[in-house]
Amino acid sequence: MKFQMLSSGSKGNCAILLSDDANIIIDAGISYLTLKKKLEENSLSFDQFDAILITHCHRDHTSGLTSFINHSSINAYVPEKMYDSIKEYIPYPRCTFVDDEFNINSLKVELVHTSHDAPSSVGYIFTDNKKKMCYITDTGYLNRKILTKLVGLDMYVLESNHDEIMLMDGPYPRFLKERVISDKGHLSNKTTAKYLKKIIGNNTKTIVLAHLSETNNTHELALNTLREEVPDEEIKVIVSDQYEPTECLEV
Numbered sequence: 001m002k003f004q005m006l007s008s009g010s011k012g013n014c015a016i017l018l019s020d021d022a023n024i025i026i027d028a029g030i031s032y033l034t035l036k037k038k039l040e041e042n043s044l045s046f047d048q049f050d051a052i053l054i055t056h057c058h059r060d061h062t063s064g065l066t067s068f069i070n071h072s073s074i075n076a077y078v079p080e081k082m083y084d085s086i087k088e089y090i091p092y093p094r095c096t097f098v099d100d101e102f103n104i105n106s107l108k109v110e111l112v113h114t115s116h117d118a119p120s121s122v123g124y125i126f127t128d129n130k131k132k133m134c135y136i137t138d139t140g141y142l143n144r145k146i147l148t149k150l151v152g153l154d155m156y157v158l159e160s161n162h163d164e165i166m167l168m169d170g171p172y173p174r175f176l177k178e179r180v181i182s183d184k185g186h187l188s189n190k191t192t193a194k195y196l197k198k199i200i201g202n203n204t205k206t207i208v209l210a211h212l213s214e215t216n217n218t219h220e221l222a223l224n225t226l227r228e229e230v231p232d233e234e235i236k237v238i239v240s241d242q243y244e245p246t247e248c249l250e251v
Contacts, residue, residue, distance in 0.1 A: 001107075001128050001251035003155065006030065006038045008137075008210045009242035013061050015135065015157070016044075019128040022107035025052040025074070026124070026135060029060045032067035038245060046072045051096070051104050054078050055114075056121035056138060057085035065089040077104070079111065082120035112146055114139035117184040125149060131251045132203075133157065137211040140183040142195055152201030155251045160193075160209035160226070160239075161186035162216035170216050180216070189217065189225035197229040206249055208238045 002018040012029035016039070023044075028035070039045060052074055055061055065076070066089045076090055080097040100111045112123035116138045123136030133155035136142070142150075150156070167177055167188075180186050187195075196207060207230070209222050219239040226237060238246050 001126065001131055001133065002248050003133065003157065003208075003251060004042070004248045005157070005208060005210065005238075005240040005246045006035070007242060007245070008240035009212055009214060010060055011214075011242055012063065013055075013137065013211065014038075014064075016042075016049075017107075017126060017135075019105075019107045019126075022051075022105040022128075023049045024104060024107070025049055027055055027061040028052060028065040028068045029063055031064045032071050035064060035068065042248065046074065049074055051075060051077045053109075053124065054082070054086060055123060056116060056118035057082070058118055058138070061138075062086060062089050069094050077102075077109075079120050079122065082122075085119040110149070112136055112149070115141055115143075115183050117179065125153075128251075133251045139187060140181075140185045141187070141191070147195065147199055150199045152199070152203050154203050155206040155208070155249065156196060156200070156204070157208040157210055158192055158196065159187045159211040160189050160217070160222045161211050162188050162213045163218070163221045163225070164188050164190060166218075166221070167213075167216040172215070180213075186211070186213075189222050193226045193229040196226065200230060200232075200235065204235055206236045206238065206251070208240055208246065208249070210240045212239065212242075214242065 006014045013027045015026040075096045077096045108127040110125040114121045132153045135157045137159040
C-alpha cells in the first residue's frame, strides 16, 4: 500500500490510499478542482479510483463532495446511519452502504467508530498483503477496545489536533475550548503521543500526525511531544499540513 495526505486541518481534509487492486480517496474536504490537480501531480486520475470513504459530515471533510460526485462515477462508501447527516451533499443511489468490515477488491477495511460530535463518525483500519495501517482523525478519545485493534500496525495516521496549553490560553471562546477537549472533540498532542507509545510495535515504520489546529498547535510542538514518548528514530514521523501534501509513503 501507498498513502498520501493531500490536505489535513480544520480548513479541509483529503487523503489517498493506493493498493494492489484498489485505490481509494478518504474524505472530500477540498474542492473538486483542487483534488483533481493534486491527483494529476501524482500522474493519477479519478478513473483509477474505486471508492471514496467519508469519515463524517463536518464541512472540512465534505465541502467538495457534491462537486466530486457530480464529476465522477465513484460511489461514497459509508455506514448507512451516516447518510442522514451527508444527504445534502450526495444522492442516496451514489452511496454504497458498508458494515463494520468490508472489502474493496482485495483491500480489507474495518471501521473504527470514533467519538466526535458528528453522527456515525468513523476512522479506518486498512489491511492489504499483510500490511496494516489506520486512519483516525476527529475523535475525543480512543477506548481500550479500539486501542487493542491498533497494536503493532505498520503505519499510523492519527490526529494530533492541539497543544493543551495553547488551546486553553488561546483566543477560542470558552464553549469552543470545552468542545475541543471533550470526549466528543479532538485528540491533543499529549494524548496522541501516549496512545502511540502504548500501541506501536516492531512492525511500525511510519507515523503521520494529522488534523493539526492552525490556532492551537504547531508542527514543532506536535513532533516534539510525540518524540518525548516515542524517541525511536527508526520510526519515521511526518507532520501533515493544511496546504502541502505529504510525500507518498510506503506502508
